[in-house]
Amino acid sequence: xxxxxxxxxxxxxxxxIEFISKKISKGETLSRANKRELKRVLNIxxxxxxxxxxxxxxxxxxxxxxxxxxxxxxxxxxxxxxxSLLSGxxxxxxxFNGFCQSLQNYASTPEFKRTxxxxxxxxxxxxxxxxxxxxAHLENYARLIVVRLDLHLGxxxxxxxxxxxxxxxxxxxxSRLRRDLRESKKLPNPEGFIAKLEHGHHRGYHYHVMLFFxxxxxxxxxxxxxMIGEHWKxxxxxxxxxxxxxxxxxxxGYKYYGIGRVEHWDLDKIENLKFAAYYLAKTxxxxxxxxxxxxxxxxxxxxxxxxxxxGRKRI
Numbered sequence: 603x604x605x606x607x608x609x610x611x612x613x614x615x616x617x618x619i620e621f622i623s624k625k626i627s628k629g630e631t632l633s634r635a636n637k638r639e640l641k642r643v644l645n646i647x648x649x650x651x652x653x654x655x656x657x658x659x660x661x662x663x664x665x666x667x668x669x670x671x672x673x674x675x676x677x678x679x680x681x682x683x684x685x686s687l688l689s690g691x692x693x694x695x696x697x698f699n700g701f702c703q704s705l706q707n708y709a710s711t712p713e714f715k716r717t718x719x720x721x722x723x724x725x726x727x728x729x730x731x732x733x734x735x736x737x738a739h740l741e742n743y744a745r746l747i748v749v750r751l752d753l754h755l756g757x758x759x760x761x762x763x764x765x766x767x768x769x770x771x772x773x774x775x776x777s778r779l780r781r782d783l784r785e786s787k788k789l790p791n792p793e794g795f796i797a798k799l800e801h802g803h804h805r806g807y808h809y810h811v812m813l814f815f816x817x818x819x820x821x822x823x824x825x826x827x828x829m830i831g832e833h834w835k836x837x838x839x840x841x842x843x844x845x846x847x848x849x850x851x852x853x854x855g856y857k858y859y860g861i862g863r864v865e866h867w868d869l870d871k872i873e874n875l876k877f878a879a880y881y882l883a884k885t886x887x888x889x890x891x892x893x894x895x896x897x898x899x900x901x902x903x904x905x906x907x908x909x910x911x912x913g914r915k916r917i
Contacts, residue, residue: 616664619643623663626702627709637692644671644684644701661887662717663709670705721885728883728900732796733876735902736814739794740872742909745817746864748875749792749827750848753779753834754808772799772807773897778838779830780901783813789833790815790826794903798882810882812861823849823862 622640625632632640648668674697675684692698708714739746755772776799782789792813799809813830820826824847831845849861860875883900 615643615646616661619646619667620661620663623667623705623709626705627663627666629706632692641684641688643667644675644688648672662714666705666708666714669708670701673704674700721887725883725885729880731902732879732883735794735796735905736872736876736879738906738908739814740864740866742906743793743814743816743818744866746793747815747817747820747823747826748861748864749811749813749815749823749830750859750861750878751811751813751827751831751834752808752846752848753811753831753843754845755806755839755843768807769897772809775834775838775843776809776901779834782833782838783830789829790820794906795901796879796882796903797901798886799899800886812879812882817863817865821863 618639622632622636622643625636648671675687687697688695753776755768755775776797780795783792783795792815794814795812797809797811799807801807813826815823815826827847827849831847834845835841835843848859860871860873860878864871864875866872886899
């Protein structure tokens with residue numbers, strides 16, 4: 603049984619460590635801001651992270667970061683304040699160069715490369731699947747209404763219990779929602795969907811869902827999202843669930859997120875839609891650690907059949 607209590611600040615720290623580790627492992631030059639951030643995150647206690655986010659070690663670049671840190675910097679030195687040890691021009695700092703070299707060595711091991719390569723291969727396969735799926739819908743519909751929802755269960759903000767039963771509950775709820783979207787007369791029925799189950803340290807298990815509606819039948823994307831979110835909350839989870847209506851957030855920025863109204867001729871927005879879908883294809887290392895029974899975590903509707911092109915041609 604694993605208990606996780608993690609603040610949003612911790613999540614940002616994990617993202618920052620992963621970002622910097624990737625740059626160093628690839629031999630990229632760190633900007634001045636990156637170097638300042640490196641000094642800060644090197645002061646983060648690994649012991650503290652093991653309490654706040656015990657699954658952080660499942661993320662390869664975080665594992666590489668702390669392996670390099672423990673190799674180069676002694677616990678006694680850390681107590682003195684790492685930032686003071688990384689003073690002056692970092693390019694000439696022996697400790698900094700040793701840390702970077704150690705991290706690069708770790709990221710160069712066959713096992714590390716194999717892990718990254720295997721997961722990247724799976725990501726690319728899912729991305730290609732998303733791309734072909736979106737293109738197939740745009741072939742059939744001159745206009746799509748794209749809805750984005752985040753679906754989760756209500757959790758104690760001070761402690762999230764990530765036991766297998768919760769995983770099973772989410773799978774059961776998702777199955778019920780998919781059935782209702784397909785069969786219920788009370789809900790708008792989408793033409794297709796892409797969805798991914800994720801593990802969030804702050805929110806627990808949650809689904810990122812992208813739904814495609816025929817733009818000739820539906821227009822009000824914010825209302826569509828709200829109807830489905832409320833159904834998840836009230837009917838599917840019986841009040842235990844919650845949702846975030848992405849379409850109701852910053853309507854002026856729709857073109858950047860690829861949600862809302864997407865015309866078949868709007869190549870920029872289609873590209874943004876695919877980029878948003880690619881996010882759903884990313885590997886979730888923490889979830890992989892919890893998913894010891896190999897349950898599906900990425901979902902896509904069946905590929906639509908190509909419709910007849912009789913009648914007026916598209917402009």
